[in-house]
Amino acid sequence: MQYEETTARDMRGLLDTGKVSAADLLREARRVIAEKDGAVKAFVEVFASADEDAMRADTMLKDGQMMPFTGIPIAIKDNICISSQCVTAASKMLEGFVSPYDATVIAHLREQGAVLVGRTNLDEFAMGSSTERSMYGTTYNPHDTTRVSGGSSGGSAAAVAMGAVPLALGSDTGGSIRQPASFCGVVGLKPTYGTVSRHGLIALGSSLDVIGPLGRDVDDVQLLFEVLRGESTQYDSTVGVFAEVGQAGVPEKVIGVPDTLSSVGLSEETLRAFSITLDRMKEKGYIVREVSLPIMEKAGAIYYIIQPAEASSNLARFDGVRYGHHEDGADVWGDYMQTRSGGFGEEVSRRIVVGSYVLSAGYYDAYYKKAVAARRAMRQAFLEVLQDVSVLAMPTTLDVAFVEGAIQDPIAMYAEDRLTLQANLTGLPAISVPMLVDGLPRGVQFVGGYNSEPVLFSCARDVA
Amino acid sequence: MCFPVCGMYVDTVLLSENLTQSCTLSERDFAVLWRYMEEDMSVDAVAGSEGGVERAIGLALLEKDADATAQLSSEVENILAFVSEVQSVEAGEVEQDGGAVNVFRDDVVTVEAEKYREGMLAQAPASFKRWFLSKKIL
Numbered sequence: 066m067q068y069e070e071t072t073a074r075d076m077r078g079l080l081d082t083g084k085v086s087a088a089d090l091l092r093e094a095r096r097v098i099a100e101k102d103g104a105v106k107a108f109v110e111v112f113a114s115a116d117e118d119a120m121r122a123d124t125m126l127k128d129g130q131m132m133p134f135t136g137i138p139i140a141i142k143d144n145i146c147i148s149s150q151c152v153t154a155a156s157k158m159l160e161g162f163v164s165p166y167d168a169t170v171i172a173h174l175r176e177q178g179a180v181l182v183g184r185t186n187l188d189e190f191a192m193g194s195s196t197e198r199s200m201y202g203t204t205y206n207p208h209d210t211t212r213v214s215g216g217s218s219g220g221s222a223a224a225v226a227m228g229a230v231p232l233a234l235g236s237d238t239g240g241s242i243r244q245p246a247s248f249c250g251v252v253g254l255k256p257t258y259g260t261v262s263r264h265g266l267i268a269l270g271s272s273l274d275v276i277g278p279l280g281r282d283v284d285d286v287q288l289l290f291e292v293l294r295g296e297s298t299q300y301d302s303t304v305g306v307f308a309e310v311g312q313a314g315v316p317e318k319v320i321g322v323p324d325t326l327s328s329v330g331l332s333e334e335t336l337r338a339f340s341i342t343l344d345r346m347k348e349k350g351y352i353v354r355e356v357s358l359p360i361m362e363k364a365g366a367i368y369y370i371i372q373p374a375e376a377s378s379n380l381a382r383f384d385g386v387r388y389g390h391h392e393d394g395a396d397v398w399g400d401y402m403q404t405r406s407g408g409f410g411e412e413v414s415r416r417i418v419v420g421s422y423v424l425s426a427g428y429y430d431a432y433y434k435k436a437v438a439a440r441r442a443m444r445q446a447f448l449e450v451l452q453d454v455s456v457l458a459m460p461t462t463l464d465v466a467f468v469e470g471a472i473q474d475p476i477a478m479y480a481e482d483r484l485t486l487q488a489n490l491t492g493l494p495a496i497s498v499p500m501l502v503d504g505l506p507r508g509v510q511f512v513g514g515y516n517s518e519p520v521l522f523s524c525a526r527d528v529a
Numbered sequence: 530m531c532f533p534v535c536g537m538y539v540d541t542v543l544l545s546e547n548l549t550q551s552c553t554l555s556e557r558d559f560a561v562l563w564r565y566m567e568e569d570m571s572v573d574a575v576a577g578s579e580g581g582v583e584r585a586i587g588l589a590l591l592e593k594d595a596d597a598t599a600q601l602s603s604e605v606e607n608i609l610a611f612v613s614e615v616q617s618v619e620a621g622e623v624e625q626d627g628g629a630v631n632v633f634r635d636d637v638v639t640v641e642a643e644k645y646r647e648g649m650l651a652q653a654p655a656s657f658k659r660w661f662l663s664k665k666i667l
Contacts, residue, residue: 165648366614377589384590386663391654397664402592414591418605422585423612432612439618475604476611 068093069228073137073285076231080126080136087122087136087180091115094138094182097229104210107223109143109201111183112150118180125178133288135178140224140233143184144191145276146265147171154267155199156189158408159389168265169297170234170276177292182230185220189410190380191241191269193217194481195472198412203469206248208505212466215245215481221279222249232280232289236266238273239368240461240485243497246279247461247508250499252286252525253279255485257515258492261290262297270375273368273489283498283525290518315514320346320524321356321454329362329483332464338502339460342509342528345501346458349527354454360446363439364486365479370423370436371490376413377420383408415475444491451493451514456524459484461497461508484510494518498525582606 066079068090079085095111102108112118115138122136141147144154146164148171153159167175174181188198196204196219204219206212207227214223218235222245225233235242237255246253254277261276268274278289322343331339343353385391385404392403409417423432450457461484472478488495494517497508511524582602586593593601646659655662 162652163648165645360618363614363618366612367618369608369612370615381590385654387661388649388652388654397666398590400664401590405590406592409591414589414601415604415608417589418582418585418591418601419608419612421588422582422605422609425585425588432609432615435618435620436612436615438620439615442618442620476607479611 069097070281071231072281073134073231073288076137077131077133081131083126087119087126087178088116090136090138091119091180091182094180094229097227098183101207101227102229104205105207105214105223105227106202106204107185107207107214107220107227107229108140108183109153109155109186109199109220110151112181114150115180115182118178122178122180130178132177134174134292136180137232138180138182138230139174139289140182140185140221140230141171142187142218142221142233142235144187144236144267144269145171145234146267147181147184150184152184152267153200154190155187155201156408156410156413157200157390158383158405159267160200162389164265166265168276169262170293171265173292173295185218185224185233187220187241188217189413190267190376191217191236191238192376192412192416194240194244194478195467195469196220196223196245197469198410200410205469206466206505208250209466212468212505213248215248215462215466217241217245218253218279219245219249222246222251222253225249225251225279225281232278232285234293235277235279236269237275237277237485237489238269239372239489240482242277242279243461243485243488243495243508243510244482246497247499247510248466248506250506250508251279251281252283252499253277253497253508254286254290254518254521255488255495256290256294256518257494258489260294260494260516260518262295264297268375268379270372270489271379272375273372275489283496283522283529286496287518287522315452315455316352317455318351319454320351320353320511321450321457322353323358323361323457323459324355325358325361326459330463330480331460334504335460335462335464335507338500338507339458339509341502342500343458346524346527351524351527353458356450356454356457358446358450358457360439360443361487364443364490365483367436367439367443368482368486368490369419369479370432371440373416373420374424374433374436375420377417377424380409380413380417412475440490443487447487447491447493447512448514455513455520456517457512458524459510459512460500461485461510465505465507488512494521496521496525498528500528582609 146168148167152164186204193216195213196216204214206214218241221233221235226249242253278286280286384401390408392407394400394403495512497510500509511521513521582605650656653661
């Protein structure tokens, strides 16, 4: 077995036939981390407790209690709570904070007997597109360690790409699973908003955040999604009733390509790779049709009002009183201000100031209220188009992973998410899968109707 | 002068072991409280009365020196210019709907707060018995 290239399904077969144990797989995961993570820096902690997970999994296997992820090594983004483990969101604000409980997705994995290998790096509080803005430093791209891994789930994408784990959990608020998946050459799914519980995910933008899987191939990602999804009894926004796949009357195998793609700044190489990918899809029986979605281009303006507004509200809880970083001021307001000024990094500070601004009296109507209305218009436009096509297709990113430090301007960095924000604003599911072209990885993204993940998996499989 | 203690920040502040009791305020403290209530109990009073981005920095409860404030203000103004494109979206006729929400969930809080109390308090910068401790507000 070449561990680095083995899928979770193949590991399942090896475990079930007794050819390897969960402890063997964990040993392999740690070997790869020891060999490669010095250069990549995907993991911020490798759990000692993984030995107990592996022992428990091996006992389950011995007792014939096999489930899809019993004994499978999985990495977890460091903004998802795991009981008795540190969870920091890569922020000084939460340095040393130990989670008192498991996120719902972690509880699902524990029920399965999965082995939680470690926690992975991210941009601070998941605000970023490169995993450069982390208190732990940059996570590098395993395909070229002078380049970034993407973000904010860059650690999870890099952990899968370097072969340490077949699967990892990430979170996606504006493209944070799909963009690093594209940069690192792995598969990443942003599920329909509400299908996976957010309980135990450190909140960034509550109406946008979704937990999802990253993996070596589409089948593994689908398998993990099936385990993660489901209604949560906790206090969050899971959808209790899952609609039937797709929408009645929607044609099969019809791909819509937004007409705005030519003006968003795609590199020539990405356009060429996308064109080759579409040609291959046509050979497999797909019809490709251009669709009009002019509102797509406004996603950045809408998103960077709504997301900072929600972030400023969510991050108001970090006051140095209840948990995490604390700095002493002259009085209680001094405590708040010094704690927050010292605990938050530059990008987080920028976004909470923007959020405070757009929510403040005098600016609320012009910015936030307008953005909420524009978001509804975008959702309506996407749903109308998705009546006529089974999925929308577009490159996940404008180009390949960029060199560390190449993008300093915040607005230039925001452009990295230009093609991924729409799925979060509308709540629609989207998947990024590597395009089969030479050179550094580039992903193609499919966006479908609510609860159309099976359609997305089917399209993604046909890219291979 | 007696004044009932309001619910404001009551979960984070140790005033006494019985938070529902009335407490006695000095005339000076009463004046501070009254001014705070008159200002809609917002943090605007702390943020100061400046307009624009500098005020927002205060609303975000951040404290920056002059150079950092100038830098942050410039960056935020650029972002605000970028997002002002939202004004060009024609969205007036779009009706609000519920979207993907679970309308069947019982309206009950299921988080077992008691279960985590000890673990959370153990990580607080300062705590006393079953409360988080902060500096005096009033």
